[in-house]
Amino acid sequence: MSINFITHEFKAKLKKIEKKQRFLLGLSKIFVYLGIVFLVLSFAPSVWYSLGASVDDFSKAILNTVLTSKKLEVEPVTEEKKAGWQPNLDPKLLRETRLMIPSIKVDTIVNEATFENYETALKKGVWRIPDFGTPFNREKPVIFAAHRFGYLVWTNKFRRDNSFYNLPKLKLGELVEITYKQRKYIYEVYGESRGEEITDYSANLILYTCETLNSKVRIFKYARLLQI
Numbered sequence: 394m395s396i397n398f399i400t401h402e403f404k405a406k407l408k409k410i411e412k413k414q415r416f417l418l419g420l421s422k423i424f425v426y427l428g429i430v431f432l433v434l435s436f437a438p439s440v441w442y443s444l445g446a447s448v449d450d451f452s453k454a455i456l457n458t459v460l461t462s463k464k465l466e467v468e469p470v471t472e473e474k475k476a477g478w479q480p481n482l483d484p485k486l487l488r489e490t491r492l493m494i495p496s497i498k499v500d501t502i503v504n505e506a507t508f509e510n511y512e513t514a515l516k517k518g519v520w521r522i523p524d525f526g527t528p529f530n531r532e533k534p535v536i537f538a539a540h541r542f543g544y545l546v547w548t549n550k551f552r553r554d555n556s557f558y559n560l561p562k563l564k565l566g567e568l569v570e571i572t573y574k575q576r577k578y579i580y581e582v583y584g585e586s587r588g589e590e591i592t593d594y595s596a597n598l599i600l601y602t603c604e605t606l607n608s609k610v611r612i613f614k615y616a617r618l619l620q621i
Contacts, residue, residue: 458538458590458601458611478620479529479576486575490528492519492537493570497559503537503571515540518555526597528573531618535571536591536599542606557602563614569598580616587612 490503503521504514514520519539526533539557552558563569569580580598589609591599596615604610 477531480578482575483577484575486572486577488574489572490521490574491572493572494563494567495570496564496567497562498553499555499557499559501555516544519557528571528576528578528618531597534594534596534599536601538600539602541602541604557600557612560600560602560614561604561612563600568619569600569616571598579619579621581619582614582616584615585613586615 490505491501492503493500501518503519504517505521505523506514507523511520515538519537521527522536522538524533526535528535539555539560541556541558541560543552543556543558547556563582563585565582565585567582569582571578571580584593584596586592587604587610589611591601591613593599593613593615597618598616600614600616601611604612
């Protein structure tokens with residue numbers, strides 16, 4: 394075997410190695426770019442807040458949606474006014490109010506607070522609007538509100554599990570579960586709307602959040618209780 398042949402064979406192998414290296418380098422750049430995009434999308438809400446947007450403004454907007462919507466002319470709700478059918482009491486369930494939406498992987502405690510202290514509840518996740526219904530008493534709809542993007546201290550996992558970040562993905566026909574005083578209530582989503590006010594007070598359950606960071610538009614989901 395001649396030296397020239399060995400050199401040619403060596404050069405051919407070297408070219409293959411260089412070609413493979415270029416391919417791997419290009420592939421690694423793609424992954425780097427995708428990683429940067431993912432980080433930007435993940436932390437954009439927090440960065441936006443840090444640049445001057447006030448979370449309190451969004452909290453007030455969430456509050457004002459109910460305050461400026463059409464109020465129901467009904468006496469204040471009390472637990473003594475039992476509203477018809479109730480699911481069986483299950484001693485294995487906790488007495489705390491818990492919201493579970495399997496399709497968008499929400500699993501969180503529902504926080505109780507007055508209108509004066511609503512921000513405390515929203516910092517923890519989901520807030521039940523007072524002066525409206527409870528799962529036990531359905532003279533008024535149950536109304537849950539939460540931020541989509543939340544606070545700087547929230548991790549992405551906390552945001553997905555405990556807020557309404559993915560509420561827009563909740564589809565008609567999907568189920569929502571509420572555990573309330575050791576009873577499990579199951580609701581089916583039948584309607585949705587976007588706007589500044591609640592449009593359907595006939596629902597047993599209303600969920601809502603902000604559509605975007607700086608929009609007055611809210612996303613509403615309406616659900617009815619299933620007697621199962």
